[in-house]
Amino acid sequence: MTSDFAPMAGHAHPTPQGAVQIAEGVHWIGALDPDLRSFDIILKTANGTTYNSYVVRGSEGVAVIDTVKAPFTAEFLAKLESVARYDEITTLVLNHLELDHTGAVPEFLRRAPHVNIYVSPRGLQVLRALLKDDFDSYSVTTVETGDTVSLGDKTLRFLTTPYVHWPDTQCTWLEEQNLLFTCDLLGCHYCDGRLFNDRVGDFRFAFDYYFDHIMRPFKGYVAQALDLIEPLEIDMIAPGHGPVLRAHPRDYIAQYRRLITKRLASETGDEKTLLIFYVSAYGATAQMAGAVYEGATESDDVRVSLFDLEGGDVTPFIDLIEEADGLIFGTPTINGDAVRTVWDLLSSLVDIDTKGKLGAAFGSYGWTGEAVGMVESRMQGLKMRVPEKGLRIKMHPTEDELEECRDFGRRLAAHLAGRAVAREIDMSELLGS
Numbered sequence: 001m002t003s004d005f006a007p008m009a010g011h012a013h014p015t016p017q018g019a020v021q022i023a024e025g026v027h028w029i030g031a032l033d034p035d036l037r038s039f040d041i042i043l044k045t046a047n048g049t050t051y052n053s054y055v056v057r058g059s060e061g062v063a064v065i066d067t068v069k070a071p072f073t074a075e076f077l078a079k080l081e082s083v084a085r086y087d088e089i090t091t092l093v094l095n096h097l098e099l100d101h102t103g104a105v106p107e108f109l110r111r112a113p114h115v116n117i118y119v120s121p122r123g124l125q126v127l128r129a130l131l132k133d134d135f136d137s138y139s140v141t142t143v144e145t146g147d148t149v150s151l152g153d154k155t156l157r158f159l160t161t162p163y164v165h166w167p168d169t170q171c172t173w174l175e176e177q178n179l180l181f182t183c184d185l186l187g188c189h190y191c192d193g194r195l196f197n198d199r200v201g202d203f204r205f206a207f208d209y210y211f212d213h214i215m216r217p218f219k220g221y222v223a224q225a226l227d228l229i230e231p232l233e234i235d236m237i238a239p240g241h242g243p244v245l246r247a248h249p250r251d252y253i254a255q256y257r258r259l260i261t262k263r264l265a266s267e268t269g270d271e272k273t274l275l276i277f278y279v280s281a282y283g284a285t286a287q288m289a290g291a292v293y294e295g296a297t298e299s300d301d302v303r304v305s306l307f308d309l310e311g312g313d314v315t316p317f318i319d320l321i322e323e324a325d326g327l328i329f330g331t332p333t334i335n336g337d338a339v340r341t342v343w344d345l346l347s348s349l350v351d352i353d354t355k356g357k358l359g360a361a362f363g364s365y366g367w368t369g370e371a372v373g374m375v376e377s378r379m380q381g382l383k384m385r386v387p388e389k390g391l392r393i394k395m396h397p398t399e400d401e402l403e404e405c406r407d408f409g410r411r412l413a414a415h416l417a418g419r420a421v422a423r424e425i426d427m428s429e430l431l432g433s
């Protein structure tokens with residue numbers, strides 16, 4: 001049975017009370033969560049979200065694709081029961097094992113313990129952790145790109161698309177209907193019971209925002225996933241959150257392509273880019289920053305930029321940092337710590353991939369000078385390479401110390417340009433004395 005839409009108190013848009021047919025033999029059986037305002041702690045959800053689950057009915061089997069978050073289990077099962085009997089269900093596909101898609105799995109399996117579960121190879125270990133001691137009582141098959149499951153007149157074809165955004169993620173293509181189930185990929189947090197992208201409100205902001213906070217750190221993997229998806233015939237994309245993309249589904253794939261494309265590429269070409277950020281209360285670290293900048297700019301093959309973090313919000317720097325090859329942070333030690341704006345910027349870097357970028361730190365201090373080491377540790381935690389020990393100078397730098405700073409800048413630029421770093425050789429070390 002498929003019910004109509006009914007209005008829901010407090011929300012401008014109607015809410016589906018039952019399963020919704022999205023294609024011939026395919027139903028949406030997900031849940032709406034319009035009141036959610038913060039997802040996974042890290043994401044704001046001004047429109048709430050949806051947990052999308054789907055049922056595909058073939059001539060020789062019925063498949064459930066993903067489930068919902070645990071608190072919505074009862075309504076998910078009610079919708080499922082309105083379109084299929086448990087003894088008809090042959091297949092459970094889990095495209096992603098995160099709890100917002102698998103919360104209802106244990107209860108579903110209690111009712112349909114005979115189903116065959118299909119997960120990616122990396123999904124297997126997460127499923128084991130999810131089901132604990134019950135895991136061994138179920139039939140679980142790992143699938144990779146090209147593997148298929150037949151439902152008689154319908155075929156589910158799997159695409160292994162890891163790290164969009166967990167190691168386990170995969171997509172499932174319903175071949176005969178050109179319908180692609182993508183789970184988090186191409187999804188967004190936007191709750192509107194009208195469900196289809198050509199009927200809901202304007203969710204472009206939500207789509208880009210979701211990409212920025214969930215997919216952006218994994219751009220390389222997103223590119224690999226798009227390489228697999230783009231050659232497919234696609235009439236509809238059915239993601240795990242937000243609207244079902246039935247109108248112009250390729251536009252959303254094209255938007256992902258735009259979002260993963262380097263924005264500054266045409267400006268900088270193959271040139272290496274180095275960004276120097278600093279803060280300074282009494283001007284000592286600022287003087288150091290100026291000298292590090294002077295030293296680095298002597299290099300012709302590195303484009304160097306200098307920014308005072310006191311100059312504003314850190315957000316605009318994230319795009320620059322994403323495409324930069326190296327980052328240098330200057331901070332004084334204040335009350336045994338680096339300055340807050342530096343931490344604000346460093347903690348904002350979770351949204352981008354910083355792995356392998358060059359990192360370095362410098363700063364003035366009065367007596368303990370912990371800040372530089374703390375910033376270096378954070379950069380190492382972000383998997384950046386930190387080739388030079390941080391430079392610390394007590395109070396305001398002397399002319400000789402400024403020259404040390406210039407040299408620090410020269411060496412970092414040389415690391416970045418892939419040139420051998422000239423070092424003074426300590427003869428006493430060589431002679432072993």
Ligand SMILES: Cc1cc2nc3c(=O)[nH]c(=O)nc-3n(C[C@H](O)[C@H](O)[C@H](O)COP(=O)(O)O)c2cc1C
Pocket residue numbers: 279280281282283284285286331332333334335336337364365366367368369370394395396
């Ligand atoms: C409020 C305050 C707290 C400080 N706390 C520390 C500290 O914990 N450890 C330290 O080595 N220096 C400390 N200092 C000294 C500064 O790090 C030092 O003056 C430094 O040269 C300031 O650099 P700037 O001119 O770039 O701000 C403190 C200075 C101030 C004003």
